Structure formats: structure tokens, C-alpha cells
Amino acid sequence: MSVLTAVNAGKxxxxxxxxxxPVCALKGVSFSVADKEFCAIVGHSGCGKxxxxxxxxxxxxxxxxxxxxxxxxVGKPGWERTMIFQDYAxxxxxxxxxxxxFGLEMKNIKTADRRRIVREYVALVGLGGFERRYPHQLSGxxxxxxxxxxxxAVDPQVLxxxxxxxxxxxQNRSLMQKEMVRIWERARKTCILVTHSIEEAIxxxxxxxxxxxxxxxxxxxxxxxxxxxxxxxxxxxIALRRRIRGLIEExxxxxx
Amino acid sequence: xxxxxxxxxxxxxxxxxxxxxxVLARLQRLRTFGLLAAVLCLWQxxxxxxxxxxxxxxxxxxxxxxxxxxxxxxxxxxxxxxRDSLKRELVAFxxxxxxxxxxxxxxxxxxxxxxVDVLVEVLRPIPPLAWIPLxxxxxxxxxxxxxxxxxxxMFFPILLNTIAGVKNIEPNLIHAAQCLGADQRRIxxxxxxxxxxxxxxxxxxxxxxxxxxxxxxxxxxGANSGLxxxxxxxxxxxxxxxxxxxxxxxxxxxxxxxxxxxxxxxxTMPWSRVLSA
Numbered sequence: 001m002s003v004l005t006a007v008n009a010g011k012x013x014x015x016x017x018x019x020x021x022p023v024c025a026l027k028g029v030s031f032s033v034a035d036k037e038f039c040a041i042v043g044h045s046g047c048g049k050x051x052x053x054x055x056x057x058x059x060x061x062x063x064x065x066x067x068x069x070x071x072x073x074v075g076k077p078g079w080e081r082t083m084i085f086q087d088y089a090x091x092x093x094x095x096x097x098x099x100x101x102f103g104l105e106m107k108n109i110k111t112a113d114r115r116r117i118v119r120e121y122v123a124l125v126g127l128g129g130f131e132r133r134y135p136h137q138l139s140g141x142x143x144x145x146x147x148x149x150x151x152x153a154v155d156p157q158v159l160x161x162x163x164x165x166x167x168x169x170x171q172n173r174s175l176m177q178k179e180m181v182r183i184w185e186r187a188r189k190t191c192i193l194v195t196h197s198i199e200e201a202i203x204x205x206x207x208x209x210x211x212x213x214x215x216x217x218x219x220x221x222x223x224x225x226x227x228x229x230x231x232x233x234x235x236x237x238i239a240l241r242r243r244i245r246g247l248i249e250e251x252x253x254x255x256x
Numbered sequence: 257x258x259x260x261x262x263x264x265x266x267x268x269x270x271x272x273x274x275x276x277x278x279v280l281a282r283l284q285r286l287r288t289f290g291l292l293a294a295v296l297c298l299w300q301x302x303x304x305x306x307x308x309x310x311x312x313x314x315x316x317x318x319x320x321x322x323x324x325x326x327x328x329x330x331x332x333x334x335x336x337x338x339r340d341s342l343k344r345e346l347v348a349f350x351x352x353x354x355x356x357x358x359x360x361x362x363x364x365x366x367x368x369x370x371x372v373d374v375l376v377e378v379l380r381p382i383p384p385l386a387w388i389p390l391x392x393x394x395x396x397x398x399x400x401x402x403x404x405x406x407x408x409x410m411f412f413p414i415l416l417n418t419i420a421g422v423k424n425i426e427p428n429l430i431h432a433a434q435c436l437g438a439d440q441r442r443i444x445x446x447x448x449x450x451x452x453x454x455x456x457x458x459x460x461x462x463x464x465x466x467x468x469x470x471x472x473x474x475x476x477x478g479a480n481s482g483l484x485x486x487x488x489x490x491x492x493x494x495x496x497x498x499x500x501x502x503x504x505x506x507x508x509x510x511x512x513x514x515x516x517x518x519x520x521x522x523x524t525m526p527w528s529r530v531l532s533a
Binding site: 057058059076077078079081082083085087089090091092093102103106107134135136150151154 | 426428429431432433434435436437438439442446447450451453525526527528529
């Protein structure tokens with residue numbers, strides 16, 4: 001079981017310089033993501049969705065409330081909750097296979113097993129033949145594949161994604177979204193996706209949380225009960241997209 | 257053997273039409289030495305034809321410098337002085353490399369930086385040469401004093417570049433390592449050190465360069481051997497040809513040291529573009 005729960009979580013940052021008022025980024029955020037559920041968090045920029053993700057990863061601690069993984073507060077960052085970053089965050093001094101192997105080494109997995117697992121995930125993300133390349137020799141899409149393999153190889157309970165495809169061009173982005181669906185269907189994890197792209201959230205998720213403007217709270221919790229793949233032009237997808245866009249635009253128009 | 261010949265012939269066959277072009281390319285590469293050659297010719301002409309004999313002693317022609325170089329090589333003097341200088345550079349470097357762990361600590365832990373930074377900021381602007389008088393009193397004339405001055409020249413560039421390397425690490429690289437289960441020790445060793453390495457190598461390049469300059473200065477005043485001593489000693493007996501040979505050797509060796517570091521950097525860090533420029 002890997003249930004991720006936020007209980008009345010909030011985060012307040014101290015002001016930039018002394019004398020500035022503290023900034024309340026998140027307030028009273030409560031939700032629960034079920035085991036193996038793919039949940040997207042959308043909202044317009046500055047709504048605190050990345051802060052929320054950082055707290056789930058353990059990079060930041062909530063100022064109020066708690067974030068729980070299977071009823072235990074998440075503490076420091078660890079391999080149970082791996083993250084996929086927008087800028088890939090691959091180690092440039094390591095080859096593809098060494099990058100994927102990094103977390104396995106940290107888990108003290110034996111060399112032979114490590115090799116087997118790396119092979120498995122290289123195949124899963126479709127990077128066969130590129131094992132010995134360095135990240136700078138790969139395209140953006142391929143780097144993100146490495147990053148996905150690296151995050152999955154340690155067999156985390158929760159996979160966190162921070163705008164994972166935002167740095168890619170349009171064609172690559174939609175390709176990688178389809179790939180992510182394929183990969184997730186084969187390596188099911190509890191997934192949290194932070195994105196500003198409504199289309200991306202609909203393509204990938206079982207559930208979409210819409211956030212309000214700062215201080216961010218959950219505005220709407222929408223279940224996406226559509227079979228995958230979800231063609232962009234199906235009437236259900238269009239209706240859902242319109243609904244979510246309406247919710248986000250409401251926030252933009254609301255006096256801050 | 258046969259294979260090699262075959263390959264050569266095949267290669268020659270395809271290359272034949274391009275051969276004049278290659279010769280031309282080689283000539284064009286020689287073109288970059290044009291001005292240098294002209295300056296040497298002018299120097300030769302001025303020294304032998306224009307200057308009178310007593311003034312020409314102060315500016316011996318290139319031909320005399322080559323003769324001087326040959327003499328110094330034949331007697332083994334040049335090699336001996338070069339060896340002593342390189343040894344000092346190396347010993348000083350093996351101490352100055354301690355700037356790397358210190359720089360890592362300063363870049364990583366705020367508390368360390370707070371304390372050490374003030375000290376560094378006060379000491380750093382003092383040129384290594386300003387330490388020469390005090391260091392002669394402390395260590396006397398000879399290896400230790402020389403090595404101390406070179407060490408000071410190397411230490412700060414390596415330290416500052418290491419600190420900068422650590423501070424410029426992408427925060428997400430650290431985050432990624434934390435997520436993947438790396439503890440503090442392994443983050444420092446496996447991520448921070450590697451990520452800062454191009455910057456550290458740059459620091460070492462600068463440091464070895466500054467150290468090499470400081471070395472010559474230190475040897476000018478406080479040594480009984482070495483290239484700095486050689487040129488100063490030659491000055492006292494008016495062997496300007498030896499002085500120039502010493503100067504050229506210092507230049508060439510400095511250049512070679514820098515090239516070596518770059519090659520080592522490129523071989524060990526094929527992923528970094530810092531050293532290819």
C-alpha cells in the first residue's frame with residue numbers, strides 16, 4: 001500500500017528580506033491519493049503546487065498540518081518518494097546506465113542485481129543502445145526517459161513529477177505523455193503530477209486536483225473516469241477540459 | 257603488416273586528388289607563424305647589423321640564443337634548473353591541493369564559510385610576492401621558502417574556484433540525489449565533488465599558472481637553483497643569451513603544464529565543456 005495523504009497542510013515562507021511580511025503559499029490543503037492512483041495537481045503559476053510537491057518529497061517541511069505516506073509523516077527525502085524534474089536533473093558526469101544505477105547503489109543493491117534492474121528499466125523506457133551515452137549527447141525527450149527510468153528503478157512507493165514535459169517541444173511533449181501512460185501501465189505506482197497543462201493532466205491522470213490562487217488550497221477534486229488513451233477530440237475530453245479551464249479562469253479573475 | 261600497407265594504399269588512392277589541398281592546408285597553418293618569423297628576422301638583423309658590439313651584448317641575436325641554449329643543454333645546467341623548479345612547483349601543488357577539501361567544506365557548510373571566509377578575504381589580496389621578505393626570515397633561502405611562495409600563489413585560485421563550483425551546482429542535482437536515497441556523505445562525494453570538478457580543474461589551471469609565476473619570482477631572490485635563479489645568475493655575469501634561454505624555457509614549460517591539465521581534464525571529464533574552449 002502506498003497512500004499519500006495531506007492533512008490540513010500549509011506552508012508559510014519568511015519574507016524575502018527582514019521586515020517583509022511572511023508569505024503564505026499554501027493553506028489547509030487536505031486530500032488523499034489512493035494506492036497506484038495517478039493524480040494531477042493543476043493551477044496557475046504561483047499557486048503553490050510546486051511547494052506542495054516539495055513537501056511531499058521532503059525537501060520542505062509543512063509549517064502546519066502533515067503529509068503522510070501510509071499514515072506515517074514523510075520526513076527527509078528518500079527513495080520511497082522519487083521525483084522527476086522539469087530540467088531532468090541527470091548527473092552529467094555519468095552515463096545513462098550509471099545514472100539509472102545511482103539510486104540502486106544508494107540502496108546497496110548487489111552489482112549483479114543492479115545490472116539486471118538497469119537493463120530492465122532501460123528497456124522499459126526505450127533507451128536500448130544508448131546505455132553508454134552521456135546526458136549531453138541525448139535529446140530532451142531521451143533525457144527525460146533516463147530520468148523516469150532512474151526514478152522508477154529504485155522501486156519507489158510514490159513517483160512525484162514536477163512539470164516533467166514542460167521543457168520539451170510540442171511533438172515530443174505529446175509523445176512523452178503517451179509514453180508515460182504506457183510506462184505507468186506497466187510499472188504501476190502512486191503518481192503525483194504537478195503541471196500547468198490541462199491537456200497533460202487529462203491525458204495522464206485518474207484524478208485532477210485544481211488549486212486556488214495563493215494561498216493555495218484545493219478548489220476542486222475531479223475524477224477522470226475515461227479509458228486510456230484519451231483522444232484530444234473526444235467529446236468527453238473536450239467537456240472536461242472546458243470545465244477545468246473554467247475553474248482556473250475563475251481563479252484568475254478573482255481579485256487576489 | 258600487409259594489412260597496414262593495403263590500408264595505406266587504399267587510403268592513398270582516395271586521397272590522391274586531395275593531396276595538393278592538404279599541402280596547402282599545411283602551409284596555411286604555417287601562416288600563423290608568419291609574424292613570429294618576421295620578428296625573429298628583424299631581431300637577428302638589428303642585433304647583428306644595427307647595434308654596435310657593446311649594445312648587442314644586451315640584446316643577443318636569436319642565433320646566439322640558440323647557441324646559448326645548446327650550451328646549457330649540453331652541460332646539463334638547463335635540465336638541472338628545470339628539474340629543481342618543477343620539483344618546487346610539484347611539492348607546493350601537493351600542499352595547495354588541500355584547498356579542494358577546504359573549498360568543498362566552505363561551499364557546502366555555511367558555518368565553515370562564515371568563519372573561514374573572513375580570513376580568506378583578508379589574506380587573498382596580499383600578493384604572494386609580498387610574502388617573500390617574511391618567508392625568507394622564516395625559512396631562509398632555499399626550497400622551503402620557494403615552495404611556500406608558490407603554495408600561496410596556487411592556494412587561493414584553487415580555493416575560490418572550488419567554492420564557486422560548489423555554489424553553482426544545480427540545486428535539483430542535490431534534490432535528485434536525496435530522493436534516490438543518498439546520505440550527506442555520499443552526496444558530498446558522489447555529487448558535489450563531481451559537479452564541482454570542472455570548476456576545480458579550472459582553479460588548478462589558474463593556480464599552477466600563478467604558482468609558476470610566483471616560483472620564478474621566489475627563485476630570483478631566494479634560491480641557489482631553478483630557472484629563476486638561472487636567469488638572475490646569468491644577469492650578474494652579463495650572459496644575456498642565457499637569460500633569454502631561461503625566459504623562453506619558463507614560458508614554454510608554463511604553457512606545457514597548462515596544456516597537460518587541459519588534456520587530463522578532457523580525458524577524465526568527457527561530459528564537461530569547460531575545458532574544450
